[in-house]
Amino acid sequence: MPEKISTRGNAFSVSIGVLTLKLLGWRLQGEFPNEKKVILVVAPHTSNWDFVLGLAFMFALRLNASFMAKSDLFVGPLKLIMKGLGGIAIKRHRAHGVVAQMADRFEQSDALVLALAPEGTRRLVPRWKTGFLQIAARANVPILLIGLDYKRKCLLVGPCKRISNDANIEDELQQVLEFYSAISGKYPENCDTTGLNLEKKVGK
Secondary structure, eight states: OOTTSOBOOOHHHHHHHHHHHHHHTOEEESOOOOOSEEEEEEEOOOSTHHHHHHHHHHHHHTBOEEEEEEGGGOSHHHHHHHHHTTEEEEOTTOTTHHHHHHHHHHHHOSSEEEEEOTTOSSSOOSSOOOHHHHHHHHHTOOEEEEEEETTTTEEEEEEEEOOOTTSOHHHHHHHHHHHHTTOOOSSGGGOOSSSHHHHHHHHO
């Protein structure tokens, strides 16, 4: 991993990640940018296996990545597990919202790698959420597109770019969707980057 990217783990966790990926036949293509703060946009998200693969790659690469989760999950023994895996508690009903909470978190952190799924669910959705773009613009951190391509069994590290405060969020989203249009999730029918698949389902 690049020098500035936050890492964690040890030889044991690395061996678990590498062995898991070898058994499943997955590989990595591309390089991570040398950034202390970055948002990893991971898609398509169509299966629970996505989380398993994500953890395997995190362990293998010693990547110290965090993810957002409902604050309700950070209670009792589960709190230690969630924090140990890199979970960040988010209060969804707070007045200033998730975007502001994460922008503040980036500002307060010396280094932070945030992984998220823009679809927000494994089911087919009418449109992808733009919160990740808004966080990137507000916190002035780049986004790195990560593709989970089940057809090629490859985690594809795509382009890294910054979103300016005056950027057209919808135009930026279309550029992101273009990247993922060539990537096949485990259940391709649950990911639509054009709107056509959704229109067919609604029309049935």
